[in-house]
Amino acid sequence: MEGLLDHINSTKDLREIPRIQLPKLANELRDFILDTLAVKPGHLGASLGVIELTIALHYFYNTPVDQLIWDVGHQCYPHKILTGRKNQFDSLRQKGGISGFPSIIESEFDAFGTGHSSTSISAITGMAIADRLQGKTNQHIAVIGDASIASGMAFEGLNHLGSTDLDVLIILNDNSIGIDPSVGALKEHFFELETGLNHSFFEDLGFHYKGVVDGHDFDSLFQSLEELKSYPKPKILHIKTVKGKGYANAEADQVKWHAPGLFNKETGEISSSKGTKISYQTVFGETISQLMRNNPKMVAITPAMLTGSNLIQTQKEFPERVLDIGIAEQHAVTLAAGMAKQGVIPYLAIYSTFLQRAYDQVIHDVALQNLPVVFCIDRAGFVGSDGATHHGILDIAFLRSIPNMVVAAPMNEQDFQNLLYSAQFATSPISIRFPKGNTEVEALNLNFQSIEIGKAEELNSGTEVAILTFGTIGTRIQKILNELYSAKFGHYKFLFAKPLDTEMLRQIFTQYQTIITLEDGVLKGGFGDAVLEFANDANFKGNIIRKGYPDEFLEHATVEELEEMVGLDEESIYSLLNSL
Numbered sequence: 001m002e003g004l005l006d007h008i009n010s011t012k013d014l015r016e017i018p019r020i021q022l023p024k025l026a027n028e029l030r031d032f033i034l035d036t037l038a039v040k041p042g043h044l045g046a047s048l049g050v051i052e053l054t055i056a057l058h059y060f061y062n063t064p065v066d067q068l069i070w071d072v073g074h075q076c077y078p079h080k081i082l083t084g085r086k087n088q089f090d091s092l093r094q095k096g097g098i099s100g101f102p103s104i105i106e107s108e109f110d111a112f113g114t115g116h117s118s119t120s121i122s123a124i125t126g127m128a129i130a131d132r133l134q135g136k137t138n139q140h141i142a143v144i145g146d147a148s149i150a151s152g153m154a155f156e157g158l159n160h161l162g163s164t165d166l167d168v169l170i171i172l173n174d175n176s177i178g179i180d181p182s183v184g185a186l187k188e189h190f191f192e193l194e195t196g197l198n199h200s201f202f203e204d205l206g207f208h209y210k211g212v213v214d215g216h217d218f219d220s221l222f223q224s225l226e227e228l229k230s231y232p233k234p235k236i237l238h239i240k241t242v243k244g245k246g247y248a249n250a251e252a253d254q255v256k257w258h259a260p261g262l263f264n265k266e267t268g269e270i271s272s273s274k275g276t277k278i279s280y281q282t283v284f285g286e287t288i289s290q291l292m293r294n295n296p297k298m299v300a301i302t303p304a305m306l307t308g309s310n311l312i313q314t315q316k317e318f319p320e321r322v323l324d325i326g327i328a329e330q331h332a333v334t335l336a337a338g339m340a341k342q343g344v345i346p347y348l349a350i351y352s353t354f355l356q357r358a359y360d361q362v363i364h365d366v367a368l369q370n371l372p373v374v375f376c377i378d379r380a381g382f383v384g385s386d387g388a389t390h391h392g393i394l395d396i397a398f399l400r401s402i403p404n405m406v407v408a409a410p411m412n413e414q415d416f417q418n419l420l421y422s423a424q425f426a427t428s429p430i431s432i433r434f435p436k437g438n439t440e441v442e443a444l445n446l447n448f449q450s451i452e453i454g455k456a457e458e459l460n461s462g463t464e465v466a467i468l469t470f471g472t473i474g475t476r477i478q479k480i481l482n483e484l485y486s487a488k489f490g491h492y493k494f495l496f497a498k499p500l501d502t503e504m505l506r507q508i509f510t511q512y513q514t515i516i517t518l519e520d521g522v523l524k525g526g527f528g529d530a531v532l533e534f535a536n537d538a539n540f541k542g543n544i545i546r547k548g549y550p551d552e553f554l555e556h557a558t559v560e561e562l563e564e565m566v567g568l569d570e571e572s573i574y575s576l577l578n579s580l
Ligand SMILES: Cc1ncc(C[n+]2csc(CCOP(=O)(O)OP(=O)(O)O)c2C)c(N)n1
Pocket: 046, 049, 072, 074, 075, 115, 116, 117, 144, 145, 146, 147, 148, 149, 173, 175, 177, 178, 179, 243, 303, 304, 305, 327, 329, 354, 357
């Protein structure tokens, strides 16, 4: 039987539906998202939670003329479906398909690209100023979650916007959770607002505040939007929603259903995609726990990625030494610097892509003072379906240029343990980058050997071509060389892109005429460039071939597809070696 959603291909179609039928549309939209995500995985809970809000906003406002920004953007699925992308929705987050985040290239309804949190208030303020300067009278709305509004960047935006007379509406979508349970003082304030115990801090910042409104009730939403429209100044609509709304499994375990992977909609069973091999994240969590048992000075910090960084068990064991400080990457880095200054050993677990936000803190607060903070850089390299906003492609390049910084990457799980172990004795900042995904082993054997900082290792000696690897790509090379069985190729494992093992490099320069470098990061400024710089200084006359990521933002696809696209998959490397 045909439903309302079948007839909606644009917001114009949506606005023709009588208001009374919108709850029915919401149910259809929920089913549509659940049916699709069960087989095409993505961010489920956040999208289910904003279905009524999304319908109400597109129904009430004249999008895309009116500008609507979704902070983080992981909740944008109902928005995409209602704004002309229903028929492409089953291509979500796949190669060539639609993105999991708003993208200005993908649709005029996606007013601003997001993926990293807490940018929406600044962006919508900028857009409102620009539109006013150009004589436009369109509306400006940003939707931001309770965890995202607690981040520094959101506060900067509020501080500015609240001092203006811009007609901008900020909708605080408060579901009392981020990916993991919310942390910090602001959540208590939101709770007090909900229970009527306090007046809002937003009013003190210059906003007209309306709340707390039931974000699943159309009448309340429309009444609130109507009322706020007549107030042409900065304003906040504080709504309360339930993450995972309408799907009992997702409501019951909101952390698990934030992005559950493949699942059976009827039974709620989530498919295990783990396989038999252990992941780098497992190695990380278990190693950190073990190291903390032996070293009371160690502390672990995560900016809002407790589950993703696999620190849940460690936190259970050491509740006072594992800190989830919310979406606050800049604070996390300087917090770690403060701890290191006072003699504690901070291990900061941070995704490569999110570390980008704290670049100045890494330079000014950590490296400049040569403080031994351990940066455990997760999701380094391609991350797959999250796409361009989330790939961890730049960290080698942006860290290598910072004085005092050690830049390390393991080739396998044993190197990883050893690096994490050795980092507690570091006398300068050290970064250890590792990918999302599996190691080559099925069980973890926790044992640690000390690693000398800056030391490379010859794994195979060859006659003509030296292959220099930085990171887990080295494991692929080992496999290929074992199969090729050619004396031509030597393989050198560089655990450090900085400091470089210059002694080993000199030896390589005398022994080989051709050098190949491989890394899972952008080539510009990366490990290969480091080798190239040194080769130039050492007057090496041979040939250097660098393999890594190109100078562009690559979109969503599986990691395997992306590696194939950049020529780092097994077959491409075989072809390269065979051509030499
Ligand atoms: C700068 C940055 N840090 C971390 C993340 C990872 N992240 C994505 S969603 C999310 C939680 C967002 O919570 P909230 O804003 O409350 O939205 P909800 O998921 O509850 O709708 C986090 C930490 C991110 N996208 N950007």
